[in-house]
Amino acid sequence: MAKERGLISPxxxxxxxxxxxxxTKKVSDVLKLFEDGEMAEYLQGDAIGYxxxxxxxxxxxxxxxxPSRLSLALFQSFQTGYSLEKTVKEDVVCLSDVSCYFSLLEGGRPEDKLEFTFKLYDMDRNGILDSSEVDKIIIQMMRVAEYLDWDVSELRPILQEMMKEIDYDGSGSVSLAEWLRAGATTVPLLVLLGLEMTLKDNGQHMWRPKRFPRPVYCNMCESSIGLGKQGLxxxxxxxxxxxxxxxxxxxCEVSTYAKSRKDIGVQSHVWVRGGCVSGRCDRCQKKIRIYHGLVGLHCVWCHLEIHDDCLQALGHECDCGLLRDHILPPSSIYPSVLASGQEHKSSKTSQKNTDDLNLNTFEALRIDPVAHTxxxxxxxxxxxxxxxxxxxxWKFQYLLNPRQVFNLLKDGPEPGLRFFREVPDYRILVCGGDGTVGWILETIDKANLPFVPPVAVLPLGTGNDLARCLRWGGGKRLEIVFLRDR
Structure with a gap:
């Protein structure tokens, strides 16, 4: 069945x-070897043999x-229904198709992937593709989507609609600029291509694909997404x-830091419709009929779930719920310019100062945690x-303030340690294998911190020898044990 569809097995x-x-290789590196390098002897036009x-x-x-099984299965997958090139012989595959497919899978910015895949099929380098050539790119996108367990039946019409908007004059051709502009505004496509969202606090959602095991309703159109269907x-x-x-x-209504003085110190509830997983109101203890439509409200910070009618019975102040001891609410993080003690006479100037901050350098923000947390x-x-x-x-980004959660593959541990350097009584949680734990402990030793925070480990590696030696178990655990003596 997999080969009939042009797919390799899971x-x-x-x-x-x-x-x-x-x-560590990129598709572009390998492609150069085939076009004018040592691998050129294997090239037959735009095709290569096994x-x-x-x-x-x-x-x-x-x-x-x-492994011969893997290479043969991959080779055959490019010869079946997904290939549009009718002139390709049975013993060769299109090099552009192969390069396009792997470039979509590898890491990198979606914008760069869109440009690279376009240029793969722009043989005469005139910056124009006809509709059949663009279809080849979309076919490889569909292959990748299906491998990644996306709902292709929903993605296909989105890409088709994107193509209609690109070719607005019906000329049958697409320029590179039109292709990039359309791709950059098609959110599902960007997520598929591996869009790495950064915290901008400008209302931008941080989307991820999700398949729902229970009925869920769309926050936009309020119709059902469908059991087992995928959404964002x-x-x-x-x-x-x-x-x-x-x-x-x-x-997105979530702000990860206080943008004005009035927001510092007291955290308010941030309510979002739907998302009531428990199906029971935390205020009146009655059922929330979550299977009947987009009903109920949940607070992003304390995770209370309530009926719409129960909202008025609750105050505006949020205590951050069960995880209040570990959360840095937005009211505890604010731009350093707001702590200067100088009153800004012009509200527009003050707003510009906070909006223009380079918040990727955490020196622009100051932390004043809730007492005794x-x-x-x-x-x-x-x-x-x-x-x-x-x-x-993803889970910790939702449970805590996203500014407390750091992706080690992006910048390493140093930005997080600098951000928390002056925070009293903070704790560190390392989620990874033995190598990751060693990396963090070594960085802490070299950081010359005012005090050494307790460190906990959530074992996610293959061996997890450290966790096993300390008798925590070798896998992911709900119980977190703090390392007080390193």
Whole structure:
């Protein structure tokens, strides 16, 4: 069945992803070797035979001996229904198709992937593709989407609609500028291509694809997403939409820091419709009929779930719920300019100062935690434990303030340690394997911190020898044990 659809098996795809995870090569590097380098002898026009394909995998994956089963399955997958090139012989595959497919899977900015895939099929380098050539790119996108367990039946019409908007004059051709502009405004496509959302506090959602095991209703159109269907869910506020509704979604209401003096010190509830997982109101203890429509409200910070009618019975102040001892509410984080003690006479100037801050350099923000709490600084290695690390990262972004959770693959542990340097009584949680734990402990030793915070480990690696030696167990655990003596 998989070969009839032009797909390799899930196990083969998992093995391929594992190889790609440890490879440092880019598709563009390998392509140069085939176009005008030592691998040019394997090129037959824009096609390569099985021997050339094996050489492509060997160089790209940096593996001397790619399993024959995997290489043959991949080669055959490019010869079946997904290939539009009718002139390709049975013993060769289109090099552009192969390069396009792998470039969509590898890391990098979505914008760069869109440009690279466009230029792959722009043979005459005139910056124009006809509709059939663009279809080839979309076909490879559909392949990747299906491997990643996306609902292709919903993604296909979105991409088709995107193509209609690109070719607004019906000329049948698309320029590079039109292709990039359309791709950059198609949210589901950007998420598929691996868009790495950054915290901007400008109303931008941090989308991730999610398949729902229970009936869920779209926050935008309020119709059912469907049992087992896929939609997009915001990591910050749990605002949930159909793939096609993402472009029309209302702005994210979560702010991760106080933007004015009046917001400092007292945290208010931030209510979002839907997302009432428990199905029971925390105010009146009666059922919330979550299967009948988009009903109920949940607070992003304390995670209370209530009926719409119960909202008036609750005050505005939020205590951050069960995790209040570990959360840094937005009211505890504010721009340094607001702590200067100088009154800004012009409100416009004050607003501009806070809006223009480079908040990726955490020196622009100051932390004043709630008294007698122990804020948690979380470091996550997303690649640890297969998909576990990524899921843990998403979970902590929602449970805590996203500014407390750091992706180690982006900037390492130093930005987080600098951000928390002056925070009293904070604690550190390391989510990863033994190598990740050693990295964090070594960085703490070299950081010359005012005091050494207690460190906890959430084992996500393959061996987890440290956790086993300390008798915490070798896998992910709900109980967190603090290392008070390092």
């Amino acid at each position: 196990s083969d795809f998992a093995q391929l992803q594992k190889y790609m995870e440890y490879s 021997e050339g394909f094996q050489q492509f995998l060997k160089i790209y994956l940096e593996v001397d001996d790619v 869910c915001c990591n910050l506020c749990k605002y949930t939409v159909h793939d096609q509704c993402a472009m029309k979604a209302l702005p 122990h804020p948690l600084l979380v470091f996550v290695n997303p690649k640890s434990g297969g998909k576990q690390g990524e899921r843990v990262f």
